[in-house]
Amino acid sequence: MAMTVLNVAYPLAPVGPDAVGGAEQVLSALDRALVSAGHRSLVVACEGSDVAGTLWPIPAESGPLDDAARQRAWTAQRRTIAECRRRWPVDLVHLHGIDFDAYLPADGPTLVTLHLPLGWYPAVALQPARPDLWLHGVSEAQCREAPEGARLLPPIPNGVSVGDDVGPHAKRGFALMLGRICPEKGIHLALDAARQADVPLLVAGRLFPYDSHIRYFEQEVVPRLDSRHRFIGPLGLRRKRRFLAAARCLVVPSLCPETSSLVAMEALSCGTPVVAFPSGALPEIVDHGRTGFLVKDVAEMAEAIRAAAGLDPAECRAEAVRRFSLDRMVDRYIAVYQRLAARAQPAPALRALG
Numbered sequence: 434m435a436m437t438v439l440n441v442a443y444p445l446a447p448v449g450p451d452a453v454g455g456a457e458q459v460l461s462a463l464d465r466a467l468v469s470a471g472h473r474s475l476v477v478a479c480e481g482s483d484v485a486g487t488l489w490p491i492p493a494e495s496g497p498l499d500d501a502a503r504q505r506a507w508t509a510q511r512r513t514i515a516e517c518r519r520r521w522p523v524d525l526v527h528l529h530g531i532d533f534d535a536y537l538p539a540d541g542p543t544l545v546t547l548h549l550p551l552g553w554y555p556a557v558a559l560q561p562a563r564p565d566l567w568l569h570g571v572s573e574a575q576c577r578e579a580p581e582g583a584r585l586l587p588p589i590p591n592g593v594s595v596g597d598d599v600g601p602h603a604k605r606g607f608a609l610m611l612g613r614i615c616p617e618k619g620i621h622l623a624l625d626a627a628r629q630a631d632v633p634l635l636v637a638g639r640l641f642p643y644d645s646h647i648r649y650f651e652q653e654v655v656p657r658l659d660s661r662h663r664f665i666g667p668l669g670l671r672r673k674r675r676f677l678a679a680a681r682c683l684v685v686p687s688l689c690p691e692t693s694s695l696v697a698m699e700a701l702s703c704g705t706p707v708v709a710f711p712s713g714a715l716p717e718i719v720d721h722g723r724t725g726f727l728v729k730d731v732a733e734m735a736e737a738i739r740a741a742a743g744l745d746p747a748e749c750r751a752e753a754v755r756r757f758s759l760d761r762m763v764d765r766y767i768a769v770y771q772r773l774a775a776r777a778q779p780a781p782a783l784r785a786l787g
Contacts, residue, residue: 439521443529464485464486470767475521511536531554544769569586590757594759607635608682610686611636619687625731677705681705682705688712
């Protein structure tokens, strides 16, 4: 039976195949899968988003992303969600933003995916009182850090495309660091390690206009750049996968507990090993010594960047195909959608869904 699902994005970042953030990429994959399976997909996201279903846009913020911008976005988000639900017979609302509680609908079957570390959410937001509101995480490592009293369904692990859109690629000499430009991603440490390793490093990603992000970029990243260690800005999906396939390794120097590193999964699917700090779920993704290296400091990271060229790209890709299938992730979400939309039951009765 066809469903109508309303996916709601974090209001300050666009959604689409070329999106930078993991939450936006997962939402985009679900939107495409719903349309492909014959369901109606509605998406509330900021202007500039690229969706397969029907976009209900809110104004994109063009200036600094400060408290005033958040308040404007939340007001627009609440108004647009309400209007969408009036216009369409929505079977399920699916929220993806860290700020979901600021525009959470008051009723109706609602699923919230917690894409970020659970400690970053207000504790009260992880204890839903409504019987038609369910929350879940994206990895076992993330859910092990749940605060006391949190009510979560079993996690649905993220997945990435493991198709043949990027075939075998000649490896180049550069290492790649890819992600949002912000302090918790540890970009300055990747630059330091690449310099110690005497290996070129390309830093790709988007700098959002948050004051702390701009200050970090100007003070910690820019002074470390030179002709061999460059910032190349955001990459669209196809360019990103070409760069990943050509890199000697992906460097993930994250200083926060990564809930599920989509870019690490993408690198492996392109046959590229991952060099990372063992933050959050990264030890669940990287098989140390086979598909990459888990390191404890900049010195070990430098050694691993040099050693990564000796790892087998075929092993990396085979592991991605075996463990990180996008189709598996999508199938689990749609199965949960169907059950939650069929009848709103108390969350404890649905623990078997995982």
